[in-house]
Amino acid sequence: WLWLKFSSPFGLIGARFGWCVIIWSILWCSNNILRSIMPETRSLLFLIITFLLSLWGTWVSYNDLSALFALLTIFFIIKSQKQFCTKVSYIYMFIGGAFTGLNIFIRLPNLIMLCFAFIPMAAYILSEKRFPHTLIYLRSMFFLLGTASAIALVLVGMKLSGYLPYYLTCLSEIKDLAQTDASHHSIIALLTLFKTDHIYMYSL
Numbered sequence: 001w002l003w004l005k006f007s008s009p010f011g012l013i014g015a016r017f018g019w020c021v022i023i024w025s026i027l028w029c030s031n032n033i034l035r036s037i038m039p040e041t042r043s044l045l046f047l048i049i050t051f052l053l054s055l056w057g058t059w060v061s062y063n064d065l066s067a068l069f070a071l072l073t074i075f076f077i078i079k080s081q082k083q084f085c086t087k088v089s090y091i092y093m094f095i096g097g098a099f100t101g102l103n104i105f106i107r108l109p110n111l112i113m114l115c116f117a118f119i120p121m122a123a124y125i126l127s128e129k130r131f132p133h134t135l136i137y138l139r140s141m142f143f144l145l146g147t148a149s150a151i152a153l154v155l156v157g158m159k160l161s162g163y164l165p166y167y168l169t170c171l172s173e174i175k176d177l178a179q180t181d182a183s184h185h186s187i188i189a190l191l192t193l194f195k196t197d198h199i200y201m202y203s204l
Contacts, residue, residue: 022064029071036078062106069103070113077119080139090142097146105154117143
């Protein structure tokens with residue numbers, strides 16, 4: 001909505017330009033993430049697939065923004081892990097957490113991304129290197145601190161702009177939908193869809 005309002009003088013071209021910026025940002029993040037965990041030839045294949053899938057969209061949508069912010073979160077977590085023994089790694093975890101906090105406002109189910117705070121612990125368990133446990137917990141804390149800071153910043157912005165009551169009303173409506181069994185967005189329906197999608201994905 002904000003982008004469409006900002007780019008309204010440019011009409012359809014402005015809307016498409018915003019979509020292009022998001023898609024190319026997704027490809028840039030994907031490229032950096034994939035190159036850090038697999039050979040370039042294989043990462044290039046995944047990039048081509050990502051690009052072809054992105055052609056389905058033509059405008060700025062919450063799905064594209066949600067994917068971008070999730071990738072940015074992963075990007076900064078990986079940068080933090082690569083510079084584990086430096087102080088800047090805490091800053092990267094904070095930034096990754098901030099993108100998670102912002103992503104919650106793009107799509108509420110992105111709350112599940114809070115699980116990313118446990119990535120340093122998982123990496124420690126899988127790694128042969130051993131560090132003081134305090135370093136591991138601090139990274140998780142900085143991630144959650146970044147998330148909380150972003151959420152607080154957005155809520156303060158909503159309060160100052162007068163949008164907070166509308167947001168709280170929307171949350172109340174979402175809660176009612178989640179508790180309605182006949183709704184396509186009920187908790188049972190979404191969990192069922194989540195299960196079937198993952199069964200299908202692992203069967204490929």
